[in-house]
Amino acid sequence: MRKVLLMGNPNVGKSVVFSRLTGVNVISSNYPGTTVEFSKGYMRIGKEKVEVVDVPGTYTLEPTSKAEQIAVKILQDSIASQNGIVINIVDGTNLERNLNLTLQLLKKNIPVIVDLNFWDETRHLGISIDVEELEKILNVPVVPTCAVTGEGIKELVDRLPEAKAMTYDYPDEEKWHEIGKIIDRVQKVTHRHHTFLEKLADASIKPLTGIPIALGAVYIAFKLIRFIGEGLIGYVFDPIFGKIWAPLMMRLSFILGSGGFIHDILIGKLFVGKIDFGQSFGILTTGLFVPFAAVLPYVFAFYLVLSFFEDSGYLPRLGVLADKMMHQVGLHGLGIISMLLGLGCNVPGALATRVMETERERFISATLMAIAVPCMAQIAMIVGLVGKYGAKALMLVFGTLFLVWIMIGILMNRLLKGESPEIFVEIPPYRIPYFGALTKKLWMRVKGFLKEAIPFVLLGVFIVNILYSLRIIHFLSKLTGPVIKNLLGLPSGAVAALVVGFLRKDVAVGMLVPLGLTLKQLVIASVVLAMYFPCAATFAVLVKELGVKDMIRSALIMIFSAVLVGGLLNLVL
Amino acid sequence: MAIDLTRMRGGEKGKVIDIQGGWGLLRKLEALGIMQGTEIVKVSSQLMRGPITIRVGNTQVAIGFGMARRIIVEHKK
Numbered sequence: 001m002r003k004v005l006l007m008g009n010p011n012v013g014k015s016v017v018f019s020r021l022t023g024v025n026v027i028s029s030n031y032p033g034t035t036v037e038f039s040k041g042y043m044r045i046g047k048e049k050v051e052v053v054d055v056p057g058t059y060t061l062e063p064t065s066k067a068e069q070i071a072v073k074i075l076q077d078s079i080a081s082q083n084g085i086v087i088n089i090v091d092g093t094n095l096e097r098n099l100n101l102t103l104q105l106l107k108k109n110i111p112v113i114v115d116l117n118f119w120d121e122t123r124h125l126g127i128s129i130d131v132e133e134l135e136k137i138l139n140v141p142v143v144p145t146c147a148v149t150g151e152g153i154k155e156l157v158d159r160l161p162e163a164k165a166m167t168y169d170y171p172d173e174e175k176w177h178e179i180g181k182i183i184d185r186v187q188k189v190t191h192r193h194h195t196f197l198e199k200l201a202d203a204s205i206k207p208l209t210g211i212p213i214a215l216g217a218v219y220i221a222f223k224l225i226r227f228i229g230e231g232l233i234g235y236v237f238d239p240i241f242g243k244i245w246a247p248l249m250m251r252l253s254f255i256l257g258s259g260g261f262i263h264d265i266l267i268g269k270l271f272v273g274k275i276d277f278g279q280s281f282g283i284l285t286t287g288l289f290v291p292f293a294a295v296l297p298y299v300f301a302f303y304l305v306l307s308f309f310e311d312s313g314y315l316p317r318l319g320v321l322a323d324k325m326m327h328q329v330g331l332h333g334l335g336i337i338s339m340l341l342g343l344g345c346n347v348p349g350a351l352a353t354r355v356m357e358t359e360r361e362r363f364i365s366a367t368l369m370a371i372a373v374p375c376m377a378q379i380a381m382i383v384g385l386v387g388k389y390g391a392k393a394l395m396l397v398f399g400t401l402f403l404v405w406i407m408i409g410i411l412m413n414r415l416l417k418g419e420s421p422e423i424f425v426e427i428p429p430y431r432i433p434y435f436g437a438l439t440k441k442l443w444m445r446v447k448g449f450l451k452e453a454i455p456f457v458l459l460g461v462f463i464v465n466i467l468y469s470l471r472i473i474h475f476l477s478k479l480t481g482p483v484i485k486n487l488l489g490l491p492s493g494a495v496a497a498l499v500v501g502f503l504r505k506d507v508a509v510g511m512l513v514p515l516g517l518t519l520k521q522l523v524i525a526s527v528v529l530a531m532y533f534p535c536a537a538t539f540a541v542l543v544k545e546l547g548v549k550d551m552i553r554s555a556l557i558m559i560f561s562a563v564l565v566g567g568l569l570n571l572v573l
Numbered sequence: 574m575a576i577d578l579t580r581m582r583g584g585e586k587g588k589v590i591d592i593q594g595g596w597g598l599l600r601k602l603e604a605l606g607i608m609q610g611t612e613i614v615k616v617s618s619q620l621m622r623g624p625i626t627i628r629v630g631n632t633q634v635a636i637g638f639g640m641a642r643r644i645i646v647e648h649k650k
Contacts, residue, residue: 059604093631097606125631176608205626205633206583206617320635324623332637333624422637423624426605429632 002050003078004043004160007071007105008089009098010057011428013117015039016147016437017089018054021157025444026054028437029310030428031337033057033355036067038074045160059097061104066354066362079110085163087156089115092122092129092144093429095187099179102138103168111163112140115156119144121431126190134186139167148434197430204317205427214321217314225301229380232297241277241293249275249285265465279514287461290381290510291453296446298380302344303445311433311441315340316425323423329409330364330416331356332423342369344376345449346538350545359550360418364409366542367554371561372405374505374530377453381509382526389519396573397526404531404565408557452537453504460500460507467496487563488528489570490521497529505535520573524566532562574648578625578641581615587646588612594643602644605634613646 004021006014010032019025022041028034039054055074056067063069078084088105090098095116105112114134116122122129135142141159145152170178203209249267256263258270267275268282275282277289309315315337319326323333334355342349346369353365374382386393413420467473476499477484477492484490484498493515501508512525533555534542543551581587589611592599602608606629616626616633625641626633636644 060600062600064601064604096630097632100604100606127631176603201633202616205635207620207623210617316635320619320624320626323619323635323637324621333635422640423635424601424605424637424640425635427626427633427635 001083002045002048003084004050004052005055005074005078005084005086006053006089007055007075007086007101008057008115008117009059009091009094009101011426012057012089012091012098013147014057014089015054017087017115017117017145017153017156018052020147020150020153022052025440027441027444029307029315029441030313030431030433031310031316032426032428033067033334033352034310036070036351036354038070043157045157058101060101061108065357075108075110079108084110085160086110086112087115087160087163088112089117092116092118093125093127095127095129096179096183099182100175103170103175103178106138106140106168107166109165111165112167113156113160113163114138114140114142115152116142116144117147119152120146120149126192128188128190130186134182137168137182137185140164148437197432201313201317201427201430204314205320207321210317210321214318217309217318221305221309224305225298228301228304229298232300233293237293237297241289245288246275246277252284261469264469265462268465278510281461281464281511281514283458283461286510287458290461290506291377291450291457294384294510295377295380295453295506296449298383299344299376299449300442300446302376303442306340306344307438307441307445308433311431311438313428313430316427319425320423320427327420328413329368329406330413330420331361331409332420334423334425335361335365338365339369339373342373342375343379344445345452346370346373346375346534347452347541349373350538350541353545357421358418360416361420363546363550363554364412364416364420366546367412367557368405368409370534370538370542370554371408371531371558372401374401375535377449377504377506378509378530381506382530385509385512386519386522386526389522393519393523396523400523400527400565400569401530404527404561408561412557453506456504456536457507460504463503464496464500464507464511467499473499483563487570488524488566490525491515491517494521494525497525498532501529501535502533502539503536505529520570523573524569527569528562528566531558531565533558575645576648578613578615578627578636578644578646579618579622579638581646581648583615583617585648586612586614587648589644590647591645592643593645594640598640598643602640605632606630607634607644 008014015026015028015035021043024041026039035056041052043052055071058068058071063072088102131142141162143156204213253267266282266284268280268285275285319333319336322336326333326335338349338352341352349369350366353362356362473496476495480495481492497508497511508529614628618625622638624635624637626635
């Protein structure tokens with residue numbers, strides 16, 4: 001089957017074009033390096049079915065990061081198998097720099113067609129590009145598009161068969177000179193006044209105005225997430241579970257005879273003859289309540305706010321402002337983006353470390369995230385459980401985790417060999433998020449959460465029941481009792497939560513509910529659960545990203561620091 | 574006057590006349606369109622030797638302090 005490769009600089013909209021061509025949705029944002037893995041989809045050219053590959057962005061064909069290496073390898077494989085076409089997606093607002101990759105591609109033995117994207121924005125900026133002239137010079141088709149709205153995509157597809165290989169030759173050392181000549185012939189820029197967004201862009205990257213803006217943005221994000229999350233729980237999910245689901249489940253409980261093995265698996269324990277969604281621990285009660293009513297509202301709220309920030313182009317600016325702080329933990333400013341993604345779910349957070357240049361940064365970043373960045377599912381459960389004791393109690397949990405993040409980061413930065421490179425990144429212009437794209441991305445992420453979480457949560461609840469009825473928990477409690485009791489000050493029953501935490505952290509936090517812990521114990525248990533080991537899904541990704549050896553090192557740091565911090569909290573609190 | 578990027582002030586314009594570094598640095602900067610002869614405008618610098626932001630063509634690029642110090646600019650007032 002023939003292959004169409006979408007190639008271009010980072011942040012030129014390749015993923016949006018990909019979605020348009022294939023109907024397959026992939027995450028796209030307004031910052032360089034959103035796509036770190038290549039996605040595949042299919043489209044038709046006439047009657048022929050072809051594969052479309054969304055290649056990670058690259059500035060040149062001489063790679064400087066892992067994501068760029070992946071890009072170049074895909075291109076080389078395709079050239080070798082002689083069955084590829086490249087759609088070179090070019091940012092019309094930055095033609096000069098983008099042509100660098102275009103000219104390199106035109107030297108390779110693979111047919112190329114140029115997609116001049118952001119066409120509407122190019123015109124708004126007062127840049128006029130003579131498309132026909134550019135087409136004549138490069139001798140390959142050049143099609144202006146605006147991928148978010150879909151304009152020009154049809155023409156792009158129609159002209160794919162016209163793609164040609166090796167149409168433009170030049171001596172390598174003359175490359176930028178050639179590009180200059182082309183620009184002189186095809187591009188005219190008319191002067192215009194700064195727009196509001198450009199003024200805001202400048203203000204948000206100068207320290208004097210940028211730091212207050214950053215603090216304000218984080219504060220608003222936090223408030224919004226809480227407002228939306230709590231609103232959804234209070235007005236939508238609690239009523240649904242309390243008024244509709246609970247009576248249904250009570251009836252089922254009655255039909256099942258209010259007890260017995262099947263009853264306990266499906267409904268769980270009854271408290272004073274009633275179902276308690278937090279404590280019953282049946283698959284149909286707690287098993288559904290945790291993902292839907294406790295976690296989903298916050299996951300939805302978090303991704304709504306994160307997606308808005310991603311698409312606006314603010315995140316790299318936040319990275320520049322946080323650069324100094326991030327260097328303390330051995331990362332540069334952009335490391336903050338993978339941490340923010342990790343707050344949603346550690347899996348995409350771990351994948352995002354691929355844009356980093358060195359193994360050292362990837363190791364530090366992945367380890368720090370797994371230890372001290374709890375995912376939204378876990379955060380939601382902790383907020384539900386510990387939040388009852390007020391904001392101070394929550395501060396204790398999350399403040400501890402933040403301190404741990406900094407301390408372990410500083411230690412790793414000191415102890416690990418090598419140095420971390422400096423920040424060097426393109427800062428995209430601010431863009432008003434496109435409503436259609438934003439909702440689609442939000443929906444994909446929520447759907448992704450439901451698909452990943454629900455089977456694991458149900459499995460987790462099921463396993464809890466099995467472990468209890470086979471008395472395995474009882475056995476483990478006895479075995480680990482000394483550490484759990486004496487060192488961490490937790491009841492031996494907490495070991496069950498630690499076991500389930502390997503599978504799903506939200507269920508694990510939920511398992512603390514019936515234990516009747518004191519506030520101190522709750523804080524210790526929440527912190528230890530966040531730190532001691534990643535959940536199964538994250539673990540699988542980390543093994544793939546870090547390799548087995550580094551994963552073992554990383555895991556040892558996690559377990560050791562969790563016991564240490566838990567023990568210290570037990571002494572101090 | 575030739576000075577390095579870190580010593581320019583926000584809003585000032587300049588032209589890159591030299592990059593004091595090895596092939597790796599040159600290649601990295603070139604990928605984002607920064608090389609000898611490039612016209613740039615400094616946008617901002619962060620406190621305590623934080624990154625420098627410049628405008629190149631229609632994009633902004635943030636550059637770590639150490640790297641920015643090796644970029645020498647002919648500075649126009």
